[in-house]
Amino acid sequence: MKNYISINDITNLEMAIKEALYMKEYPYAFAKAGKQKTLGLLFFNSSLRTRLSTEKAAKNLGMETMTLNVNSDSWQLEFEDGTVMDGTKAEHIKEAAQVLSQYCDVLAVRAFPGLVDKSQDELEVVLSAFMQYGSVPVVNLESSTAHPLQGFTDAITIYELTESLCAVNKKPNVVLSWAPHPKALPHAVANSFVQTMQKANVNFTITNPEGYDLNPEIRGEVPVIHNQKEAFANADIIYVKNWSSYEDYGKVQSQDSNWMINAEKLKGTNQAKVMHCLPVRRNVVIADDVLDTESSAVIQQAGNRTWAAQWVLKNILDNDK
Numbered sequence: 001m002k003n004y005i006s007i008n009d010i011t012n013l014e015m016a017i018k019e020a021l022y023m024k025e026y027p028y029a030f031a032k033a034g035k036q037k038t039l040g041l042l043f044f045n046s047s048l049r050t051r052l053s054t055e056k057a058a059k060n061l062g063m064e065t066m067t068l069n070v071n072s073d074s075w076q077l078e079f080e081d082g083t084v085m086d087g088t089k090a091e092h093i094k095e096a097a098q099v100l101s102q103y104c105d106v107l108a109v110r111a112f113p114g115l116v117d118k119s120q121d122e123l124e125v126v127l128s129a130f131m132q133y134g135s136v137p138v139v140n141l142e143s144s145t146a147h148p149l150q151g152f153t154d155a156i157t158i159y160e161l162t163e164s165l166c167a168v169n170k171k172p173n174v175v176l177s178w179a180p181h182p183k184a185l186p187h188a189v190a191n192s193f194v195q196t197m198q199k200a201n202v203n204f205t206i207t208n209p210e211g212y213d214l215n216p217e218i219r220g221e222v223p224v225i226h227n228q229k230e231a232f233a234n235a236d237i238i239y240v241k242n243w244s245s246y247e248d249y250g251k252v253q254s255q256d257s258n259w260m261i262n263a264e265k266l267k268g269t270n271q272a273k274v275m276h277c278l279p280v281r282r283n284v285v286i287a288d289d290v291l292d293t294e295s296s297a298v299i300q301q302a303g304n305r306t307w308a309a310q311w312v313l314k315n316i317l318d319n320d321k
């Protein structure tokens with residue numbers, strides 16, 4: 001693997017899941033794979049899990065890590081070509097990416113969308129610039145439209161949670177549900193989850209209110225049911241996430257609390273496990289009576305971030321030998 005930008009960079013998802021689970025069992029099996037290599041982590045936005053699980057993954061492989069919170073610790077970066085830099089931005093990505101490529105063997109970047117201009121966000125300006133001007137592999141730590149480390153993590157977690165179904169040749173029923181949130185949130189997590197489930201051996205549906213359908217190019221043939229109760233019938237896995245409207249781009253059209261996930265809603269399911277990428281706002285997105293019970297898989301899921309990142313870094317290191 002040269003770069004890890006989208007879940008489609010994993011050619012064989014099932015094999016990748018099994019290899020990542022091997023790393024979970026034997027974290028130091030490849031402790032020399034990244035010897036004398038440095039991972040640079042660049043954050044344009046906040047993070048808890050992505051930052052620490054990716055650092056941990058790199059260290060398990062013997063890599064050194066350097067983390068930069070770009071907006072608070074470094075110079076503001078300009079991404080536009082040919083611009084007169086007489087404003088607040090002191091450094092151009094053309095220099096920054098080349099300089100960082102001399103310090104780091106792999107660059108991992110988090111840059112959320114502005115959620116104002118759909119076509120601008122879909123250009124993935126920040127990630128693309130690091131790939132264009134830098135000279136080392138790039139890992140997506142959540143960009144405008146994708147969070148592929150989360151998507152891979154979710155596939156690993158669903159594999160673990162549904163092993164007993166798969167053992168009797170039953171495909172798990174997986175539902176992605178929109179839930180309310182006070183802020184306008186990106187589509188990246190939902191997009192990568194949809195793309196991942198399309199590659200996984202599951203029955204998959206999406207449920208969201210009218211006006212919240214995800215990008216049709218990503219959704220493809222996945223059925224969308226606008227009635228949450230109907231969608232949850234016989235679900236084995238309920239993946240919860242808020243996203244802002246895609247059609248009315250970046251807008252919060254509804255904060256309908258009836259879409260919050262609570263214990264009552266799990267009654268018509270196959271004792272569904274509830275997943276969320278975190279951070280989650282309790283009693284807005286998911287109720288305490290789910291998060292504090294056996295129904296919740298969010299801690300296991302967050303733990304698996306390390307193994308997803310470790311698998312990705314190992315594959316990039318192997319390719320770069």
Ligand SMILES: NCCC[C@H](NC(=O)CCC(=O)O)C(=O)O
Binds near residue numbers: 183186187189242277
């Ligand atoms: N990396 C995981 C999710 C990050 C982001 N959530 C957030 O910004 C939540 C912030 C808040 O709850 O205020 C998102 O939805 O893409």
Ligand SMILES: NC(=O)OP(=O)(O)O
Binds near residue numbers: 279
């Ligand atoms: N799930 C996830 O990406 O978490 P952070 O935003 O804390 O990294």
